[in-house]
Amino acid sequence: MFFIKGFNKEQYYSANMKLEVYIENGYDKNTIKEIAKESFGDKEFNLEEIEKLGQVVAIRIKNPSEEEIETFKNKIMEKYQIEEKEFELYQIDMPTVRIRTFVEPYIFPIILITILSLIFVGIISKKSKKIIENICKIIIKLIIISGVYFSILLICRLQFGTYTMPIALAIYLLTLLVSVNKIQK
Numbered sequence: 001m002f003f004i005k006g007f008n009k010e011q012y013y014s015a016n017m018k019l020e021v022y023i024e025n026g027y028d029k030n031t032i033k034e035i036a037k038e039s040f041g042d043k044e045f046n047l048e049e050i051e052k053l054g055q056v057v058a059i060r061i062k063n064p065s066e067e068e069i070e071t072f073k074n075k076i077m078e079k080y081q082i083e084e085k086e087f088e089l090y091q092i093d094m095p096t097v098r099i100r101t102f103v104e105p106y107i108f109p110i111i112l113i114t115i116l117s118l119i120f121v122g123i124i125s126k127k128s129k130k131i132i133e134n135i136c137k138i139i140i141k142l143i144i145i146s147g148v149y150f151s152i153l154l155i156c157r158l159q160f161g162t163y164t165m166p167i168a169l170a171i172y173l174l175t176l177l178v179s180v181n182k183i184q185k
Contacts (some may be wrong), residue, residue: 007160014095016062022088026054037071138179145175
C-alpha cells in the first residue's frame with residue numbers, strides 16, 4: 001500500500017493552494033469561513049490568521065478551480081466593500097511536506113533510548129547469560145509493534161499528521177518499558 005499510494009497526509013501537509021487575502025479594515029473569522037464554504041462547496045479547507053492585526057487571512061484548500069477562486073474573491077470584495085484595484089489576493093502553491101520531515105526529530109531520541117535500554121538489558125541479563133537472546137527479543141518486539149502501527153495507518157488510510165509521530169514514540173516507549181520490565185523480573 002505504501003508503494004501504491006503512500007501515507008494519507010493531513011491537508012496542511014499535502015500539496016494544496018494557499019489563498020492569502022489582505023483586508024485593510026480587518027475581518028471576521030466566521031464570515032470568512034462562511035464565504036469559503038459558499039465558494040468552495042464541500043471541499044475541505046483550513047483557515048489561518050497570518051498576522052495579529054487581523055488584516056491578513058489565509059485559506060488552504062486542495063485543488064481549487066479558477067471559478068471557485070474568482071467566486072471567493074468576488075464575495076470577499078462584496079462583503080468588505082473593497083475595490084478591484086485595492087484588493088490583494090495571493091495564490092501560493094504549497095508543496096507536499098515529506099514524511100522525512102516528520103520523522104527526523106524523533107530519530108536521535110529513539111536511537112539513544114534504545115541503545116541505553118539494550119545496554120541496561122545486557123547488564124541485567126549478564127547473570128542469567130541470556131544477553132543476546134533478551135536483546136534480540138526486545139528488538140524484534142519493537143520492530144513488530146512499530147510495523148503494526150504504521151501498517152494500520154497505511155491500510156486504514158488514517159491521516160499522517162501532527163500527532164502521528166508522538167503517538168508512535170509513545171507506543172515505542174511503552175513497548176520498550178514493558179519488554180525491559182519483563183526481562184528485569
